Amino acid sequence: MQGLTRLKVFEERSVLLMPAKFAAGHSKKWTWDEIQLCGLPYLQYFRDGGAGRLNDTYLSLLHLDIPARIEVDSTSTMLSLVANGIGWTITRALAILQNPEKAKDVIVLPLPAPELSRPLYLLARPDESQRLISRVGEVSREIFNNEITPELKKIAAWLLKPRN
Template identity: 30%
Template sequence: MNVPETVFSHEWLLFLSVCESKSLKETAERFNISTSSASRSLKRLEDSVGVTLFDRCSKPMVLTESGKRLYRQVLPAMKITQEAMEQVREENYLFSDLRIGFLESMSLHLAPQFLSTFKKKVGRITCLTGSSDRLLECLRTHDLDIIISSDPALRYTDWRRLMIIREPSVAVFPKAFKFEDNHAKNWQSLSLCNLPFINSYEKSGRGKLVNNFLLTYGIQLNGKINVDNLAIKLAMVVDNNGWTITSPLSLMTHSAFLDKVTLSALPGLGMERKIYLLSRSDFSQELFESIAREICRIYKESVMPTLKKMTPELKDSYFVPDFDEEIN
C-alpha cells in the first residue's frame, strides 16, 4: 500500500508490511534495509505504543493478539486516509507518481506513446518492461502500481483487472517453407510438417497460453526447445531450424524478421492472447480507468491498423473495448 511517510511513519509502514507478508526478511528487502534495522524499527514502534506487537520467541515471529487487533484497526484508517488524499488530487487533476509495467511486446509501439501523452496526468512516471511473470511479481511486492499482463492472475482475488486487448496468434515458418495450399489445413498437418516446433518458456504468458491450448485439445507438436526470447525463436526459424507460434503484436517489435519468415493463420480453433490491466485494490479507480482508456486508444489508432495489414486474414480477430467517455 503506497501511503506517504509524512502521513504514516516509516515504523508504521514496516509494521503493516510485516503483517501482510508475514516475513520480516521480505519486508526488509522491500524497504531496502537490513533485517536487524527493520527489527529495531518495529521495537521502536512497540515502545511508542506501549505494548508488545510481535512474539519474537516464535520462528518466524508472529503477531501477538494486541498486534493483530492493532493491524485490524489501523489498516482501514490507512485506506481511508489514502482515499481522502487521492480524492483531493483527483479534484485538482493531479495524481501521485506512477509506476507502470508493460509487456515486452509493447515496449516499442505502445509504451513510448503512452508515456509521452500520460506524463501530464501524474507527478512522475517510472516504466518497467518484462514478461507477465516478472511484472506480476513486481506488482505483488509493491515495486509497481499497475501492470499490463497476459496472465490475469486470478489467484489474487482482491486485485482490480480489466481485459483491454484481445489478439490472435499466428504460426511463423521459414520464408521458403510452403504448405500445399499455403496454409495448414489442421493441427495434424502442423505436427507432421517436418520442422520441429520451438515453444515458449512454460512459465511465460505465451508458454502458458500455448501449452494450455495444446493440452485442452489433445494436440502434440514435435519439438525439444523452449525459449523465453522471441528474437531467438525468430532467428532459429529464419535459419530453417523450426517454426513457432507468437502474437502479431510481438512480431511488430521484431519487424526486421518479417521479410524473412512466412506467417500463417492457425487452423480451426485459434489461440487468442488476452491482455489485462491489473492493479491492487488500493490503486485509484479513476487513474486505473484513465490508463485503460489511453492504452486502448493508442492500440486502436496506432497499432491495430499495422497488425491488420500484417495479417489480413485475421483482421476481424482484434479487439479493444469501447469506452463511453472520450480520452482527453
C-alpha cells in the first residue's frame, strides 16, 4: 500500500525445536544432515499459513527437500507434538513464550546457517500523526525489551546475542 509509514519494532529469529529427551545429549549446533538423519520426522506447519509458507520458502532456498509426515495449523498443537517426542520443527521464538507449559519438554536450538528471521513492523496510514506513530513504536519496543526479552533469555539466551 502506497504511503504507509513502516517502523520496525523487533526482529524475531526462527529456531530449531527438538524434543528435550531426544536432543539432550547432542551438541548445541545441528547440521542439516544431522537433522535429516536424526530419526524423527519433520513436523510441518500448515502450508497455506504464514509459518508454513515461511518455512517452505526457507527450506526451498536451501535446496532442502524434507518430507513432512504431519502438518498442523496450531502452534500449541505443534509444541505438544514436539514435546511428546513425535518430531522436530522450525518455529519462531515467541511460539515458545505463548506455550510456556511446554517449554520444559523442548529444546530451543539455533537453525543451521543461514539463519531465518522475520521483522515485526508497526504500519500506519499516511494521515496518522507522526508523533503518535513514533510514540507507539517506542512503547512497543519498550514492551519487547522489558517484558519479552527477559522471557526469551530464560528459554534460549543465545537468541539475544548478535548473529555471526
